[in-house]
Amino acid sequence: xxxxxxxxxxxxxxxxxxxxxxxxxxxxxxxxxxxxxxxxxxxxxxxxxxxxxxxxxxxxxxxxxxxxxxxxxxxxxxxxxxxxxxxxxxxxxxxxxxxxxxxxxxxxxxxxxxxxxxxxxxxxxxxxxxxxxxxxxxxxxxxxxxxxxxxxxxxxxxxxxxxxxxxxxxxxxxxxxxxxxxxxxxxxxxxxxxxxxxxxxxxxxxxxxxxxxxxxxxxxxxxxxxxxx
Amino acid sequence: xxxxxxxxxxxxxxxxxxxxxxxxxxxxxxxxxxxxxxxxxxxxxxxxxxxxxxxxxxxxxxxxxxxxxxxxxxxxxxxxxxxxxxxxxxxxxxxxxxxxxxxxxxxxxxxxxxxxxxxxxxxxxxxxxxxxxxxxxxxxxxxxxxxxxxxxxxxxxxxxxxxxxxxxxxxxxxxxxxxxxxxxxxxxxxxxxxxxxxxxxxxxxxxxxxxxxxxxxxxxxxxxxxxxxxxxxxxxxxxxxxxxxxxxxxxxxxxxxxxxxxxxxxxxxxxxxxxxxxxxxxxxxxxxxxxxxxxxxxxxxxxxxxxxxxxxxxxxxxxxxxxxxxxxxxxxxxxxxxxxxxxxxxxxxxxxxxxxxxxxxxxxxxxxxxxxxxxxxxxxxxxxxxxxxxxxxxxxxxxxxxxxxxxxxxxxxxxxxxxxxxxxxxxxxxxxxxxxxxxxxxxxxxxxxxxxxxxxxxxxxxxxxxxxxxxxxxxxxxxxxxxxxxxxxxxxxxxxxxxxxxxxxxxxxxxxxxxxxxxxxxxxxxxxxxxxxxxxxxxxxxxxxxxxxxxxxxxxxxxxxxxxxxxxxxxxxxxxxxxxxxxxxxxxxxxxxxxxxxxxxxxxxxxxxxx
Numbered sequence: 001x002x003x004x005x006x007x008x009x010x011x012x013x014x015x016x017x018x019x020x021x022x023x024x025x026x027x028x029x030x031x032x033x034x035x036x037x038x039x040x041x042x043x044x045x046x047x048x049x050x051x052x053x054x055x056x057x058x059x060x061x062x063x064x065x066x067x068x069x070x071x072x073x074x075x076x077x078x079x080x081x082x083x084x085x086x087x088x089x090x091x092x093x094x095x096x097x098x099x100x101x102x103x104x105x106x107x108x109x110x111x112x113x114x115x116x117x118x119x120x121x122x123x124x125x126x127x128x129x130x131x132x133x134x135x136x137x138x139x140x141x142x143x144x145x146x147x148x149x150x151x152x153x154x155x156x157x158x159x160x161x162x163x164x165x166x167x168x169x170x171x172x173x174x175x176x177x178x179x180x181x182x183x184x185x186x187x188x189x190x191x192x193x194x195x196x197x198x199x200x201x202x203x204x205x206x207x208x209x210x211x212x213x214x215x216x217x218x219x220x221x222x223x224x225x226x227x228x229x
Numbered sequence: 230x231x232x233x234x235x236x237x238x239x240x241x242x243x244x245x246x247x248x249x250x251x252x253x254x255x256x257x258x259x260x261x262x263x264x265x266x267x268x269x270x271x272x273x274x275x276x277x278x279x280x281x282x283x284x285x286x287x288x289x290x291x292x293x294x295x296x297x298x299x300x301x302x303x304x305x306x307x308x309x310x311x312x313x314x315x316x317x318x319x320x321x322x323x324x325x326x327x328x329x330x331x332x333x334x335x336x337x338x339x340x341x342x343x344x345x346x347x348x349x350x351x352x353x354x355x356x357x358x359x360x361x362x363x364x365x366x367x368x369x370x371x372x373x374x375x376x377x378x379x380x381x382x383x384x385x386x387x388x389x390x391x392x393x394x395x396x397x398x399x400x401x402x403x404x405x406x407x408x409x410x411x412x413x414x415x416x417x418x419x420x421x422x423x424x425x426x427x428x429x430x431x432x433x434x435x436x437x438x439x440x441x442x443x444x445x446x447x448x449x450x451x452x453x454x455x456x457x458x459x460x461x462x463x464x465x466x467x468x469x470x471x472x473x474x475x476x477x478x479x480x481x482x483x484x485x486x487x488x489x490x491x492x493x494x495x496x497x498x499x500x501x502x503x504x505x506x507x508x509x510x511x512x513x514x515x516x517x518x519x520x521x522x523x524x525x526x527x528x529x530x531x532x533x534x535x536x537x538x539x540x541x542x543x544x545x546x547x548x549x550x551x552x553x554x555x556x557x558x559x560x561x562x563x564x565x566x567x568x569x570x571x572x573x574x575x576x577x578x579x580x581x582x583x584x585x586x587x588x589x590x591x592x593x594x595x596x597x598x599x600x601x602x603x604x605x606x607x608x609x610x611x612x613x614x615x616x617x618x619x620x621x622x623x624x625x626x627x628x629x630x631x632x633x634x635x636x637x638x639x640x641x642x643x644x645x646x647x648x649x650x651x652x653x654x655x656x657x658x659x660x661x662x663x664x665x666x667x668x669x670x671x672x673x674x675x676x677x678x679x680x681x682x683x684x685x686x687x688x689x690x691x692x693x694x695x696x697x698x699x700x701x702x703x704x705x706x707x708x709x710x711x712x713x714x715x716x717x718x719x720x721x722x723x724x725x726x727x728x729x730x731x732x733x734x735x736x737x738x739x740x741x742x743x744x745x746x747x748x749x750x751x752x753x754x755x756x757x758x759x760x761x762x763x764x765x766x767x768x769x770x771x772x773x774x775x776x777x778x779x780x781x782x783x784x785x786x787x788x789x790x791x792x793x794x795x796x797x798x799x800x801x802x803x804x805x806x807x808x809x810x811x812x813x814x815x816x817x818x819x820x821x822x823x824x825x826x827x828x829x830x831x832x833x834x835x836x837x838x839x840x
Contacts, residue, residue, distance in 0.1 A: 057438070057439065060439050061439050064439055087296070091297075095325075097323035097324055097325060097326060098269060098319060098322055098323060098324055099268075099269050099319070099385065099388070099390050100319065102390070103388070207325050207345065207347065210325070210347050210439075211325055213439075214389075214390065217389035217390075217392060218388060218389045218390060219389075220389060221387065221388050221389030222388070222389070227387060227388050228387055229386060229387050229388070229389045
């Protein structure tokens, strides 16, 4: 009996491991914290940026997928696309809108902007993860992606704060942040309105995650590779 | 007449089709697509459609509006991107801002589209494709190349504004289907195992990472090995071996052969091709039963010997089954061990651990006919013991219980540690399981269990082993006949299932271990009324300490109820986790009755002896 129990446990462990591997797909692999085994264990700025870019790309990838899945599942025939409202709550943050602006902005300012966007998304992502479960017959992939995006966003925020701590020379400016008041719209009784609110939120998420991804790459190429990626 | 009718109908249909087709050609102007090649500018393209009134050409306008603006503005540049297009340069482009464009003429809106620039990125194709030879195979028939290219010049990859992914496709010149490589981020790609005799075409396209749509293909790169002079002309006509056919027919033939063999009635052929796989088997034990069977059954199996004895020789004919080899030098060692174990000196008289009784039924479990001579422990232990363990006949019985050396090594230390009885420490090494031995007699092979830990010789293992049910705090073991009967029953059942070709009664300790452990765990309550002696009645006492707590508990309750077992309690120390150390206690026997000829006590005698 003991042997069968042990076998079952082993089998369960293997199944869990394999399923985790398959589910995380392009997940960020964790790198050793101190690869060189140095006593004063500190990641270089390059490594921090590398990780941040990877995380941001992953978040954007997940956001694209969840948006596409949501659109496919719920937006067909509802004419969501036609209603180009799309005012995201982060619109009040003045972020560079083209390459010129991105090149001209000071890297510290850009870093703070990135932090601001990430912080502003903290709250909406939490509520997204919880409210999306109330959608009738929400696919499992959407559910876990929402949770995953929320987690990874937190990690990216931590990483960015580390980077800012390293790069920032002066005092930390007043924190950039936009509050989000879209929770009631995610809880509307009318299903169409509620789904449209989700659609908008996911659309904004995809856009902002793309922004973050791009800004981080620009910063990385600028600061680490001297504009020669 | 009918034919003409048919033709007329056909003509009508065709006319109808052409008319309707021409109707389809009258299309509204549409915006076909909007595209940004580098996320810095974008263009929109449209189709003019069929003007209803061709005399007055319609003037189409593209109006656009950013989401945060109110007014529709006209396209700033109708020319740069070609006809029916609108080009927005960098100053008009805001990447993450939603735009709406609409195609209108005068007051009529034909089409409208809304998007943001980051969603419509379709990069230009890569440029400057070239290839280099990596190496060729020894025969020169195949070669590897590496293809390099540059990112599209419009995309600003160096500043990290856009990250591109590339997909390479290649094919032989006269093929129609392109083969693809996985999208990659780097601008180099190796191609392996190309035929040097053939020419290849390569093309590459790119897309923004995390996007799904690819841009246009690059120009085709031609790869020709003959340019480098490494073409293998004479091997162009290699005949491709029909591997596929060979494999298919081979598999079919093999399948047919196998099936015919399986179905053939010739057992010899079957045996030759598919020899039966020997399954590890312990005589007298059904491994399946051990795995799945209930504890009772398992216990009974282990006490199988006993059962069979009772089955076959219901009365105390156990004597016939016991055989000890007194002359064996090892036995003398054992005697010394026994001395240590036994408190009484008269135990020396019990050196003879087994009666050399020729007609003792050395029946293995469930096998009435037991060859007298051949007590080969190896038979019993073929399943679990290593052959090295079996030295000679003399020592065969040591391994009768198939003590696994490794296991013993592990378990014995624990036993030693927990032995409260110091003087038994030496003997602890001699693990012994308390058996309900089957009445197999040991002739030359002495029934001793060799314990690896101490490397001492054998226990005074005898034919008969009683199941230990309790252990007194003093270390006395109380054997439970009730268990045995229970065991016996189960053993009977278990044994009868088996084809017992065993010629001895020992089970491998590994199996017994479970039995004992389980049994001992179970049989806590003092069923030890009679001494737990074996019906067969012969025990060589050896000290065994038990590490089982419940043993201790039970033994506390048990001891007073009965006198412990007979003079000899042969015990094989159970391997981990529990070990049994029996403290030999002499039975208060009337000597006359006690057949101490070889230290065996008959069942009857024991019955009388025990309270």
